[in-house]
Amino acid sequence: MEKKKTLELYIHIPFCVKKCQYCDFLSFAADEETKQRYVDQLVKEIGICGKRMTGQGAKTSFPVISAFIGGGTPSSLDHRHITSIMNAIKENFTLLPNAEITIEANPGTLTADKLHAYRAAGINRLSLGLQSANPSELKALGRIHTWNEFLESFRLARAAGFENINIDLMSALPGQSFESYADTLECVVLLEPEHISAYSLIIEEGTPFYEKYSLMEEEIRKYGAVRQKDVSNVTEESPELVPLPDEEEERRMYHYTKEYLAEKGYHRYEISNYSRPGRECVHNKGYWLGTDYLGIGLGAASLAGGERFSVTRDMERYLALTVEELAAGLQYENRESLTEQEKMEEFMFLGLRLTDxxxxxxxxxxxxxxxxxxxxxxxxxxxxxxxxxxxxxxxxxxxxxxxxxxxxxxxxxxxxxx
Structure with a gap:
């Protein structure tokens, strides 16, 4: 018997308090009026997408195994906005009883009220962006929080009833040494989160880091074996350009992550993802295993029914779309039907990312x-x-x-x- 098809949802919240130096995601600061207009439009799009999946004006016949509210910084929104989004999802899609519902959040934007509202709305997984426990490295990245603020956010999340928490970490950061990275890893493991995502920094085109490091590439080469400069005076107004760890140091961090997390009971189930037994991220595994996913909101990408498409990245265009235009799919662009060969390729190079x-x-x-x-x-x-x-x-x-x-x-x- 053919397995019943399931669906994943991704909801994009493009708002941030401020853009980090390394970030190439579709995100920006906005006033409260823009946020309200966006959420109103997002709720309309959620309703229309739910109806379109069946063409019957009813909940989708494809049960939703996971929903991921990402960004940007979703936790920068008022908790009432998140409740409205969750209500729209529940009204228009069939969520499986054990569906994984994740929201991304950054320290500095979380409160006890927000966290309790998330749980009441049905969100059962929290993904916290830490990146580093080192204050100098956080400054160099342009993060808005401190290690102590992260700890308070984590404590509040546990108090609110979150029993499934991911922590995002980054290695190969400006000015980072192996010792400072190992310290961050140890600090995080002591908190006993259920999941850890550990990525090496990639300097992407179009980011402040790309401009700074590409312009000073020759100067960086001249540092030779120098691994770290004093970054204690880095500020938002005057960020000092500090060298990145060399390749050998980066590989050392990478291998230590695998070994240390395995020793502490975290199973590596994907190239950059580690979890306690049974706590693998359902949503991300769905991507890698080829589950259809539907992206809703500004710039959100989808792959459903063998077709790839994405919502416009133009905010004013998105907000101006009428209900009729949303129903006609005019928010979508870059539509592409995958050939059988492309589907095979995607099956292999995504599936092989999993250690299984x-x-x-x-x-x-x-x-x-x-x-x-x-x-x-x-x-x-x-x-x-x-x-x-x-x-x-x-x-x-x-x-x-x-x-x-x-x-x-x-x-x-x-x-x-x-």
């Missing part, structure tokens, strides 16, 4: 063809190079990246683009 890898049977059910007929030659090459392994036999055979393969995953995953 891909199950051959899942591929064959989805595409109606033996996985080795498509990728046998690539599997053979990568197994010879020690980058991939096969476990199990028959219908239970599974292809996974080895430890070495995970370390160089970008190169390995590119092999699966046919």
């Amino acid at each position: 890898g891909v199950l051959a049977r899942d591929f064959e059910i989805r595409f109606g063809i033996n996985i080795e007929k498509i990728y046998g030659e690539i599997f053979g090459k990568l197994m010879e190079e020690g980058l991939i392994r096969m476990t199990g036999t028959g219908e239970e055979r599974r292809y996974q990246l080895t430890g070495f393969g995970l370390d160089v995953s970008n190169c390995v995953l590119a092999e699966f683009l046919l």
Whole structure:
């Protein structure tokens, strides 16, 4: 019997108190009137999307396994706005009883009232953006909070009843040493969160960091083995450009993360994600396993029914759309139907991000063809190079990246683009 199709929702809140130095997400500061107008439009779009999924003006026949309210900084909104958004989701979509509902939040924007309102609205998972416990590193990143403010936010979240909390961390930060990163990791583990996302900083084009570091690339090269400068005087008004850790130091942080978190009982289930047993992020696993997802709100991306599309990134255009125009899908742009080859590629290079890898049977059910007929030659090459392994036999055979393969995953995953 074919498995009943499920759906994931992503709701985008583009507002932040201020933009961080490294951030390339669609986010910006806004006044209260703009926030109210946006939430009103978002609620309308949620209602229309729920109806469109069936064409019956009723709740979607695709049960929703997860919803993720991301940004931006959703916690920068008044808690009444979040309650309105959650009410719209519950009224227009069929949430499974155990659906994972996550909201992203940043210290400095959370209060006890907000957290209690989130729980009352049905939100059961909190993702807290810490990045670093080091005050100098937080300043260099342009974060608005301190370590003590983070601790208070975490305490308030537990008091409000949140039993599933993720903490976001970053390594390879300006001025960061291995020792300061290890200290951050230890401080976080002592709090016993259920989930930790640990990413290396990537300096993306279009960010303040990109402009500063690309302009001073030659100067950074001249630092040679210098790993850290004093960043205690970094301010928002005069951020000092400090060197990034060198490649060797960055790799040391990466390997230490794996080893230390494993020692402390956190299972690495994806390249950059670690959890207590049974606390893997349902929403993110859905992305990697190919579950259809529907993005709602400014700039939100979707992949549903074999089609990729996204909402306009133009705020004034989005706010000006009438209910009729939203119902006609005029908020969408960049529509693209995936070919069978593109679907196979996506199945492989997303699924292989998971440490469990891909199950051959899942591929064959989805595409109606033996996985080795498509990728046998690539599997053979990568197994010879020690980058991939096969476990199990028959219908239970599974292809996974080895430890070495995970370390160089970008190169390995590119092999699966046919």
